[in-house]
Amino acid sequence: MRATTVVLLGLLAAGCSRDAEKPPAPPKIFATEPAGPQRSADPAPVFTHLTVKARGATTQLERTPEGWRLVSPVEAKADPYAVEALVQQLTSAKFKATVNASPTDADLKKYGLTSPAFTVTARAFLPDANGEGAEDPSRQRTLTLAGGDENPFDGSVYVRREGDATVYAADGAVRYSLDKGPFELRAKEFLGPLELTALQSIEVTAKDHAWSLTREADGKSWRMEKPEPTRANTGRLTDLLKAFAAHQALSFPQDTAATRKALGLDTPVVDARFVPVSGEPTRVRLAQVTRDGAPVVHALREQGAQSTLAEVEPRALTTLDVGVQELKDRRVLSFPRDDVRRLEFLPGGKGAPVVVTRGAGNGDAWQVEGPGGGRALHFRVVKLLGRLESLKAAAFGEAKVKRWERYGISDASRGVVLRDGDGRELARLWLGDAVPDTEDRLYARGSGPDLVEVSMGAVADLPTRAADLQEAPPEASDGGAP
Structure with missing residues (x-):
């Protein structure tokens, strides 16, 4: 009996020794505390600014009450899904493993971290019980994460944090979400919103049809003015605007006078003007050119001093090119x-x-x-x-x-x-x-x-x-x- 007890105690001691020798679990990518593991009770950080250097460009983003926006290299609405995926990785992702705690310059070059493929600098704050604290210096946190080469063995990526010499391995999803250029981070829907309830009149000149509509005095119904005066089909008009605003950009060329002329926007195929109940009108022009034997369509959206030039799918040319029969109100009788x-x-x-x-x-x-x-x-x-x-x-x-x-x-x-x-x-x-x-x-x-x-x-x-x-x-x- 005594011998058995000695053996069991020896096994337990050996087990405890091995546990003590185990390396600590890899930390979260964004550590909210300067040292030590993050506790489960710690509040999730609220990110306010992002700077992403990737794809040969630097993109700066800010959180606003209306959502994330790009502030450089252009001012535009951010793609909510792309930014949410990026923020989610920063909030919850952990390093997969510790690769090298004391890398040399040669090691950093081997891991692709001498000239990183992407770098993300994120600023956040830890909210108090009321969800506030953005202006409290003690609650502010900043992370700069650099990503290097991909490990072909498991698809992970070598990463390193500013102020931490260690090279870590992160899951491939981290690279997918963080390695984004301005186009990937920018919202592709650029024509909208075109809400019928906010408009006073619409005028469209297209390849095969031209028409204009105005809101009736009741504030709900619409009336066609051209090509013939008649009641308009409000439901169909709502669907047309929704389909038009849903067109996404395939690219955002630099908007210059020379570019507009070269793309045919001085003589557009479609010229649409949307006048709101209040505010400045929006004008959208679409033109088509041939490139390598294939049609290429671009849209120019202008509102006041702001303009956006984008390449869109060719089907955008026909969305508003509809005739009178389609725009007419199909109700046979109209009465209160x-x-x-x-x-x-x-x-x-x-x-x-x-x-x-x-x-x-x-x-x-x-x-x-x-x-x-x-x-x-x-x-x-x-x-x-x-x-x-x-x-x-x-x-x-x-x-x-x-x-x-x-x-x-x-x-x-x-x-x-x-x-x-x-x-x-x-x-x-x-x-x-x-x-x-x-x-x-x-x-x-x-x-x-x-x-x-x-x-x-x-x-x-x-x-x-x-x-x-x-x-x-x-x-x-x-x-x-x-």
Whole structure:
């Protein structure tokens, strides 16, 4: 028993000796404390400035309330994903291993650290309990990290910190995130934001089409001014601006007068002007040249004294090059729904209209007007009103029709009239003949000047007699007779 105890104690002593000989775990790349391992309770650093020397250029970035921005070599919005990946590596990455604690000049050359492939200088502060402390010198920290060659054995990179002679190995992800030039760190979306809600007017001249739109007085709707005055399709316009603003830069050439001329921007293929409700207008010009037999497109964005020149994909030329039919509002009827107090459903021919009304005397209840009237089926009327409001043109026909009778549209046509409480007409729908060579379309006329085609199914259940809208009378009581 005593011998066994001695053996166990010997094994434990040997184990403890080996543990004591183990080198300490590699530290974090960005140590928030001058000495000793970082504790788990230490606050994560908040980075405020970055200087990245890589790809033959030096990029300086600053954190702003709106996000990270480049301040040199150009002033521009930073790519949030690229900067976030860089900051994340600085915040949480650890060295993979200690390579050489006391390297010689020959060692540094061997590791590629005599002339580093990239150098990152990061400034940060350790926030207090309230998240503040940016101006407190005792909470400020600075790191300069130099990266050298890649170790082909495992893809790691040799790195070294300023003030620390040791050469470490860092994971390849560190190099991928930190070895970035100005283009990689710069936001590629440079045209936006082009929010329709912030604009007052838009004017576009493109290769095949030219058009201009202005915001209506209600602040929500848009109206086409050219090439013809009509209501604009706000939803489609929103999609167009979103697609246009999403175009990304493939490169950022130096913006000079000579460069603009050489790229054809003095005579652009697309010239667009966006006027905001407040602030300076934005002008975007796109031009195309041929390089090595392939089309190359550049976009120039100008707003006040600021301008950005970028190479973009050729498809950017066609994003705004759309015609009237695409920009027109496809709603057949345009009316303020809350103002509707009278609906006149016209059965066509000489038949009497089916009229439902609601007013102050009746509250919100719809009433069937005329002989045999009474309370209307409320939800049926509301459903019909909603259907009329959402009725869309399946296609546009002849513009500015002179002879509506050719399409079966006249005062005797089947349709609907919507009026307000004073009897003023808010909107009118005429339904005409079936569209030839189609299975389910009718010619129609609505609030716009154009002939439109609508689905037969969308208007099939418009009432033609009062009984279609009347509530059933209550069952008569039998007076309690046995």
